[in-house]
Amino acid sequence: MRRWVRIVFEVTTLTTMVGALYAIFLYAPIEKTMGIIQKIFYFHVSSAFLSFVAFFIVFVASILFLYRRDRKWDILAQSSAEIGVIFCTLVLITGPIWAKPIWNVWWTWDPRLTTTLILWFIYVSYLMLRKMAGEGQRATFTAVFGIIGFINVPITFFAIRIWRTIHPIVIRSSGINITSPMLNTLIITLVAFTLLFFHLLMARMRLERIREGYEEMKALLEEQENR
């Protein structure tokens, strides 16, 4: 039954991804002033959204791990951090590709850009810490860092915001600043990326469990050989 659910989920993810590609390149109109380069916006916004979701999951899973001491929360935090870093890297790659023709520079020290870059550094450090810490303390150390790192994000944003921003603000509290085919495309892409994210997350967690099982078996075998 579980296997069946998984196959349905995977097929849905795949179909939505293809649907999103169709919407981006064939359904959504070409933007008047920016031209074809504007299409990167759909990937950019979706990746940014999911990297925040991923880091929020790291934060919640870290707190739960410290209170419950259950390995599964640590696995969730680690998997989510890894995928979050991938999406965050995508944001940092797609952003400059769009910015070069539009702003005429690859990079500017705007609050959103700088905060995203710092965010990326925090979670790269998080993954480094996981690599460098000893087996026994790895989970607690990264959980503490995952909590501190996430709380730091709004403070960083406010500190950097005191300079003026030039990042386009597409989504305001008053409404959305784009035409409806574009909005539909954005929504489809967001859904597709979210499905992809959870697909990757589950695959990564499964992999971690298999790896753990393998380590346990290896330790058992070694113990028997030593006898």
Place this chain on the structure above:
Amino acid sequence: MNFLNKVRTIVWKDFTHELRSREMLISMCVFSFLVIIIFNFAFPPGVEDVDWIIPGILWVAFIFSGLLGIGRSFGVEKDKGSLQGLLLCPVERGTIYVGKMVGNFIFMSMMEAFTLVIFTILFNVNLFPILIPLVLIIVLGTVGFTVVGTIFSAISANTRARDVMLSMLVFPIAVPLIIASIKATGKILDGKSLSEIYSWLKILVAFDVTFLLVSYLTFHFVVEE
């Protein structure tokens, strides 16, 4: 013993250790002296427009030298096996954290006072008229830096490549602190009043309070075996 007495005892222990070895304070001061000398070659004083890089030079010296000392605070305990003894003290883990943090803060402040003197002499900048607001900014910035530095020192003492790991943990987290301190110092040097740097001071205070609380609450997870 109440909380303050316990903290004082831990701070005094670090002080006695430092008085006997004099390792940490001297290395911090010499390092910050060197940083200033190197900046002196990079940006010779007296050259026009040198004023706006002064806060940057000061804070780079403070932060790099401070990190050197903070990294040792738990590194030494771990190497000499005295961390076990410290943890066996009949006090709460949070108290040990505060004691260590206060100790780091005092050592870092001493190094900063020394740096300011050297800086005034070598860069020929008169800091006396703005000393009070400057000290306020430095104290707020140093508190924040030692707050996150102390807990990350406890973490990195147990990892491989300890020093690299400590920098990788502290710097991304300390970004808002560094921005606020450098910007506030720059404005004060420009002759602006305290009310004009109010928003930066707010960020510094928010950073200090938030991370003091979070570190105090999570420290016992870090040191448990």
